Amino acid sequence: MVELSKARGSYVDPAPARVTVETWARDWLRSQSQLKPTTLVGYESALSKHIIPRWGRRSLSDIGYAEIQHWISDLSKNLAPQTVRNIYAVFSLVFSFAVRDGRLVRNPAEGIQLPRRIKAKRGYLTHAQVHRLADECGDSRTLVLFLAYTGLRWGEAAARRQRQSIPALRSLFMLSV
Structure with a gap:
């Protein structure tokens, strides 16, 4: 299988994917110089409150789609849909960064089913x-x-x-x- 992956040009050395989510997420965040300060604060908040406590000690390569889907479903029980979507977006961006860096073949957070957005009822004055x-x-x-x-x-x-x-x-x- 490894030889076939090498022949196809899709081989990824598993060693770099053994980095922890916390280490990689912090490295990813440092690379986000194009973002507004308020966006960075939001990303830092998602990382420190939700992502690192749950996933921080795990290696990138040890996390799969089903685990992420269960986590998102659990978050949805206690948090607003848009909050869950924001946390997921940060988590997925961290993994996309690893894919682009050649540490992972694919993003395990891709295709996760997210909670539906709730449209707020708007009130208007007469x-x-x-x-x-x-x-x-x-x-x-x-x-x-x-x-x-x-x-x-x-x-x-x-x-x-x-x-x-x-x-x-x-x-x-x-x-x-």
């Missing part, structure tokens, strides 16, 4: 509620109406120049009660 809210905001009434009816986020509205926005907004909302 026109009367929007106007009541705006009235309670005093001098910011026009801004509240602008945000409510345009869908702009606060940062987008705050970035607008006053000379461009305020006169136009006042005239626009003078029609409102």
Whole structure:
């Protein structure tokens, strides 16, 4: 079998895959210089809270698909679906890094069944509620109406120049009660 793998060019020396998940995950994380600091913090959190405690002492080559699937199913009992998906994404990226480095032939986390996303129910204010809210905001009434009816986020509205926005907004909302 080894000779056949060598002939096909798919042979992977098993020795490098004996590195522990913790060692490899930390090495992978150090290599992620392209990420935003907030993303790195999220990855570090997933590693330290969920991945390393469960898998840290195991070698990369000793972990299989079924074990990972059972772990994901267990996580899904106590964590929100998106949290489980985020933890899984980090775990899978660690293994993908090992595949690219030639330590593993394939990623054992590939194809894991993940919990379904739950779409949050969104609540919307009625026109009367929007106007009541705006009235309670005093001098910011026009801004509240602008945000409510345009869908702009606060940062987008705050970035607008006053000379461009305020006169136009006042005239626009003078029609409102």
